[in-house]
Amino acid sequence: MWFHKLIATSLGIGYINNGKGAGTVAAVACSVFWYLAWRSGYQPIPSLIITVAITLIGVWSSDVVSKIWGKDPSRVVIDEVAGMCISLLFIPVSVKYVLSALVLFRFFDMVKPLYIRSLEKLPGGWGIMFDDVLAGIYANIILQAVLWFRLF
Numbered sequence: 001m002w003f004h005k006l007i008a009t010s011l012g013i014g015y016i017n018n019g020k021g022a023g024t025v026a027a028v029a030c031s032v033f034w035y036l037a038w039r040s041g042y043q044p045i046p047s048l049i050i051t052v053a054i055t056l057i058g059v060w061s062s063d064v065v066s067k068i069w070g071k072d073p074s075r076v077v078i079d080e081v082a083g084m085c086i087s088l089l090f091i092p093v094s095v096k097y098v099l100s101a102l103v104l105f106r107f108f109d110m111v112k113p114l115y116i117r118s119l120e121k122l123p124g125g126w127g128i129m130f131d132d133v134l135a136g137i138y139a140n141i142i143l144q145a146v147l148w149f150r151l152f
Helices: 002-008 013-019 022-038 044-069 078-088 095-111 124-148
Strands: none
Touching: 002 044, 013 022, 022 078, 022 095, 044 078, 044 124, 078 095, 078 124, 095 124
């Protein structure tokens, strides 16, 4: 059980402030880590593998801890980490793009437009994770469009 708590809380970030605001802290921590890990040379295939692994283990661990902590507990922040990673996939690693991904992801994650909220109804870990997965996809699509049209 300690393993699933460690994963679901993203190495304990979910315990910050009793879970309130911990999702933002996890997304910021993920952004900083992503930037530091890939700033000297982005590796798309390892990034994709890591993102898929985080997402799948997040489904598993969040499902396990939700049986103890209840449906979509605020301490579970691995979903924000997975969504943030998805936001950053195949995006150039620079401060402006990482910050843009963070802002877009948090917007979609908090406002939950365009079917994001409906994914919370999925059972267990799937519902915990996949609203953030879709928020990350939306953020990534916008950033890909920015890149395609060279908007900044």
